Amino acid sequence: MKPPAIPITDDHIHIDPVNGRGIEAAKDFRRGGGTHIFLVTKPSWSLGVEPSTGEDYRAVFDTTLRVADLIRETGLVVYPVFGVHPAEIGRLTERMSLDAAAAVMMAGLDLAARYVEDGRAVALKSGRPHYEVTPEMLAASNAVLYHALELAADCDCAVQLHAESGPCADVVDMAGRAGIAVERVVKHFATPDTPLMPSFIARHEEIPALARSGRRFTMESDYMDENSRPGAVIGPKSVPRFTRRYLEEGLITEEDAWRIHQETPSSTYGVDIALP
Template identity: 85%
Template sequence: MKLPAIPITDDHIHIDPLNGRGIEAAKDFRRSGGTHIFLVTKPSWSSGIEPSSGEDYREVFERTLRVADDIREVGVVVYPVLGVHPAEISRLAGRMGLEEAAGVMMAGLDLAAAYVQEGAAVALKSGRPHYEAAPEVLAASNAVLYHALELGADCGCAVQLHAESGPCIDVLPMAKRAGIPVERVVKHFATPDTPLVPSLIARHEGIPALARAGLRFSMESDYMDENARPGAVVGPKSVPRFTRRYLEEGLITEEDAWRIHAGTPSRTYGVEISLP
């Protein structure tokens, strides 16, 4: 069965020419039927940068934007998502203390928001550690996350959350207080029970049933593009291939696919996703 003429969108992917396959991975995505990606900033240390101020994230963001330009050359529509990985708090706090680390991360998010306001990016990335962390680290991380939500409200943009596995229900009142619609808060690597917008790993076994139930969600690979971890989390071909399989086996309809790959991300990010 030939894949219907529909957009295929990866809601969270990294392309890293420095540490991984780079543009070749993007070509794999394109050859497999992929059309659109949300290209997410990697942690600062992936670029060999150890930030001491918010301004130090500029080169991290600029590298992401340069990669985005290169990917566009191979025929993929790219929407950059810029921000500060929540795991940075552990590395930064080891060098400068927790309070200063949180301040540097917030300043980095301020810089990311400036790129969004200029139209260079479409969303922010933030969150909190997905690993066990001390209460004071979690409190500082939630303060950083809340700052990101406030920035999202100010910019009128979406915020992608990298956080612990689970529904993250406590983010709902945080979003309300910050003034950002929950429809613009994305739980990356989500579980379906989240009240936020779920972005589900392409191999998630519940996708067909969730699609038939009309749940609004997107799909992602969370491809890290690191030679040290080839194929992690799943490869760049995964979103197109799983979508094709679900369609071929009649597990989802063409209408479901349009909702997953165009309707939901278009509404969430305020972009227009259509066939290139």
């Protein structure tokens, strides 16, 4: 069966030429049939940055832009997503107070929003720790997340949310207060019970049933591109491979695939996804 001519979009992937396979991983995605990626910034420490101010995140964002340019040379379309990983609050509080850590993270998001306004990134990334933390740290993390939602509303862009497994239903109210449509708050590594815009790991067993029901969602690999954790979370070929499998086995239709890989990400992020 010849695969249909449709875009194949990975909604959340990391490419790291220093600590991982780098451009070879991007080439794997393209060889598998992939066409578009949302390239998400890695945590600052993975790039050797230990921020003390928001401006220190510029090194992270500029590195990601250089990687994006290299990936584009392979023929892929790249949409950068900039932000501050929610786990940074734990590392920052080893060196400063909780309030100071939250302020640094918010300032880093302010900087990320300027890249969006300049057209160099298409969305923000924020969230809260996906592991148990103190009530005080959770409250500070939610304040950072709310700040990201407000910035996204001002920039008219989407936010990718890295948070605990589960619905994150309280974020619906946060988004409403911040003035951003809940359809533009993307729950990375989603579960079907979320009221936010789900981005499912490509191997998620409920993708076929959700697609047949008309549910809007995207697919991702969350490939980390770290030599110390090869193939984590799943490999760069995974989104095209699983999409092809679902199509070949009749589990999703070509119309479903267009909705997953073109219509939904285009409307969510305000980009125009089209075949090269």
